[in-house]
Amino acid sequence: MSPEPAATTGAVPRVTLADVAALAGVSASTASLAFSGSGPVSDATKERVLAAASELGYAGPDPRARSLRRGRSGIVGVVLEERVRAAFLDPVKIQTLDGLAEGIAALGAGLLLFTDSGDPDAPVSLDTAPVDAVVLIGCSPKFFRQVEALQRRGIPLVAIEGAPGGDIPEITIDNREATRLGAEHVRSLGHTDVATVTLPFEPTRTRGELTPEMEAGATVDTAVERLRGARDVFPGIRVGVAGASSIEEGLEATRLLLADAATRPTAIIAQSDLLAAGAIQAAEELGLQVPRDLSVVGFDGIRVDGLQHDLTTLVQPSVAKGRAAGEAIVRMLAGEAASGTDFTSTLHVGDTTAPPRG
Amino acid sequence: MSPEPAATTGAVPRVTLADVAALAGVSASTASLAFSGSGPVSDATKERVLAAASELGYAGPDPRARSLRRGRSGIVGVVLEERVRAAFLDPVKIQTLDGLAEGIAALGAGLLLFTDSGDPDAPVSLDTAPVDAVVLIGCSPKFFRQVEALQRRGIPLVAIEGAPGGDIPEITIDNREATRLGAEHVRSLGHTDVATVTLPFEPTRTRGELTPEMEAGATVDTAVERLRGARDVFPGIRVGVAGASSIEEGLEATRLLLADAATRPTAIIAQSDLLAAGAIQAAEELGLQVPRDLSVVGFDGIRVDGLQHDLTTLVQPSVAKGRAAGEAIVRMLAGEAASGTDFTSTLHVGDTTAPPRG
DNA sequence: TGGCCCGCTCGAATCGATTCGACCGTACAA
DNA sequence: TTGTACGGTCGAATCGATTCGAGCGGGCCA
Structure with missing residues (x-):
């Protein structure tokens, strides 16, 4: 409405391919071909189009229009x-x-x-x-x-x-089979008293010792499958559920599992490397040495930044x-x-x- | 060319707004209004359009076409x-x-x-x-x-x-001013022998003790500004450059700075919390206690997963x-x-x- | 009862580029 | 010399929806 629309950058008068084509003295179709590069266009024409484009400050075909026509947005x-x-x-x-x-x-x-x-x-x-x-x-x-x-x-x-x-x-x-492999490794070393720290079983991320209700309401396949794998080897395994995959959560979950010195497991099977790193911290807090006093198995095979151990883990691709x-x-x-x-x-x-x- | 195009899912005959409109017995414009919800459309019509849409399995306006017309892609x-x-x-x-x-x-x-x-x-x-x-x-x-x-x-x-x-x-x-604040805190505690661990100075991420050449070729403002802030308080501060912002890199860089017990600084100003966490690890490796034997200041104010300390740091928003x-x-x-x-x-x-x- | 306003609906233009088939002139082979 | 092939260019249709102005019918007020 005002004589000068605004000083905003948005008010730039848009240059279209048609404008470029007009300046170059060719049709829009030819100009299009010149830009996409693929079609049969003489070098002279292509150059003329490109020159016109740069003169007008044309920034190339509008992605929106292109994606409509091509049916692909990239x-x-x-x-x-x-x-x-x-x-x-x-x-x-x-x-x-x-x-x-x-x-x-x-x-x-x-x-x-x-x-x-x-x-x-x-x-x-x-x-x-x-x-x-x-x-x-x-x-x-x-x-x-x-x-x-x-x-x-x-x-x-x-x-x-x-x-x-x-x-x-x-x-x-192979979440289950892989965890089973890890559990068997632990058993083959002679462990019988083993606990596991799992990923959350549902999005609400209830944590703590696993209850039958939590297990029944599980929606996260990964956690369930990995637990199955652990149970394949240690059917009665103690289960601590973490609230997320992090060192922090692994630390807390493992603290609970290690709290009572009398029932303390000799190995922890963690469902992720971060949880395993937390388990190691929990052990160190209690003055336990890994692996002498506590064996720890992780899952993922990532490099945990700051972790000093070479973690025994299931490396997933x-x-x-x-x-x-x-x-x-x-x-x-x-x-x-x-x-x-x-x-x-x-x-x-x-x-x-x-x-x-x- | 073949009678049956293919069994691919891509061959779904696309339903358009026009189809829906036709089935509902209204014009395309009305159908469009019915979908966008805003326009003046009678409830009866809107319902009819929606019914037609669900009958045809119309999944809503095509985002590509909509973005071309509206000029916004979202x-x-x-x-x-x-x-x-x-x-x-x-x-x-x-x-x-x-x-x-x-x-x-x-x-x-x-x-x-x-x-x-x-x-x-x-x-x-x-x-x-x-x-x-x-x-x-x-x-x-x-x-x-x-x-x-x-x-x-x-x-x-x-x-x-x-x-x-x-x-x-x-x-x-305020990279410079903030770092100066941290450095002053360190000085006010009585430290005079201070070193800093910085972020990389250029994308190639050369690490090690800072050389004049590296400083001249710096392209990362953040690292440069924070170093300036440290120098505002400790002009001759020793500088170790890390290759990235990680615990690992902080550990390595700090190892070098602490290597010689004779020239060992009593405080480290790290340019990130991750680097600071690495510095703390480096200290612990050497049997130094933080903060008794070495003070460490970070930057960022993030929670470093697995770090047991309450890091002194510059909390940036x-x-x-x-x-x-x-x-x-x-x-x-x-x-x-x-x-x-x-x-x-x-x-x-x-x-x-x-x-x-x- | 006539005029006006309002709410709903429709047609047509538009967004900007791509693409397919047609067209034209030239060069080359038969 | 006629037919063919082909490189280069153009016109027109198309992608699918949105939007603006016009039209139309009914209700309300005078």
Whole structure:
């Protein structure tokens, strides 16, 4: 309304491909070809178009228009549970993300983060975002509705550790078998009195000694499966549940398990390396030496920053998991069918396990 | 060409708003209004449209088309240095991201991650992605070209800790003044023999004792400013440069500084809490007690997972930084002008600083 | 009863680029 | 000399939704 619209940067008169084409004296289609580079355009023409573009300050084709026409946005959605902050505290998740980035590198796509806010009508949601594909990482059943909408739209989906069901490819690891391997290692060293520190069993993250109710209400497959693996070897194993995968939580959970010197276990099977690091701290607090007085087994095979031990742990291919998910997506976008992958973890024997003290 | 296109999921015949409108017996415009909810549409009509939609399995307006027409994609780009993995190892960055997510919550926008691969013609780049705005976090001058393109397109930019220049709002903290505060605290306790462990001075991350060449080639403002602050109080302070912000690196850098018992400092000023945690480990390795034998000051005010001390540190508002960036973006997208913010850090005195031993 | 206003609905233009088929002139082979 | 092939360019349709102004019918007020 005012003679001068505003001094805001947003008021820039937008230059379009048509403007460039006009200045260069060619048609819009030719100009488009000149930009995409692929089509048959004479060098002279291409140069003229490019010159016109730079004269007008044309910054290249508008991504929005391009994505409408092409049907691809170059964006892959990633759904993480909870807040950004919480999700990125977990090194495994970060490695998986990194692998994912690698796996979709061929697409040249960016990763768009979503968090499972739990709020069903959060303003931004998966189905209002221009994504070409979606990766669900450890997602909860809450997402079912949105997942359905995505499938209707024909958007490829892949799940990592978390079973949305349907015909969605899943990337998993052998949680139970791997833990069993670790437990057997512990038994073979001669331990009989063993406890385990687990990941949370449900999103509310109740912690403490495992109760039948908690177990019945479990929604996190990973924790359940790993516990099964431990029980395969030590059926009556004592179970402490942590509130998250962190050193802090491992410390607290292990404190409880070690509290009573009379019933103190000689080995701890932790469901993550961070929890294991916390277990080691708990032992040190009590003046116990690892592995002399307490053996500790972790899970993940990450490097725990600041941990001085070479942790005995089940090394899972977290980067490969992400990469596999990425590759599955690339295939699906190419129109091929893709199936899930089940990865295998390997036992790394470090210096945190030893025979129990005579 | 084949009679049956393929059994791929991608071959779903897409349902468009027009189809829905046709089935509901209304025009496309009315159907659109029924979906966006805002327009004046009778309840009966709206219901009819919605019914038609669910009958056809219409998953809602196509985000690509919507973003072209509306001129907004609902996506905010975030540029981080390096790989996803490296960026997320830094708790400060994660908190900042979290704050950013909070700050733009009003937009209902998602965060699209980019990493400064250094490769100038990486397939996906800022200017082919449909972003409404971009936040640069600790970005390097390498981005100048792309930044320029974004500005031409009228896309709002905000920078956090890293000066791209121009009229881009910057969110910063008082790195120098804050560090000076920490150093003064140390001096007031009676320390005169003090060393500092710094963040890397350049992306290549050369580490070791600081040389004049390294200092001359510094590109990371944060490290330089914090060093200035330390020198304001202890002009001749010894400087160990770490290769990254991690416990591991802090440990190594501090080992060097403490190696010679004769010249051993009585206090360490670390440029991050992770580095400080490493410094504490280094002290413990040598049988030194913190704070009795060595005082340690950190920077950031994060909770270091697994650290048993209440670290004396400069608490910076990392979440608020992100939030401020987000709010600036919201303002800019609303057409208002936005300026940067300079935040203030506060000294938190924990139990890792004390007077030097007699 | 006539005029006016209001609420609902519709048509048509628009967002900006991509892509497919047509077209044209030239060069080369038959 | 005629036919063919082909590189280069253009027109027009298309992607799918949003939005603005116009139209239309009914209710209310004078």
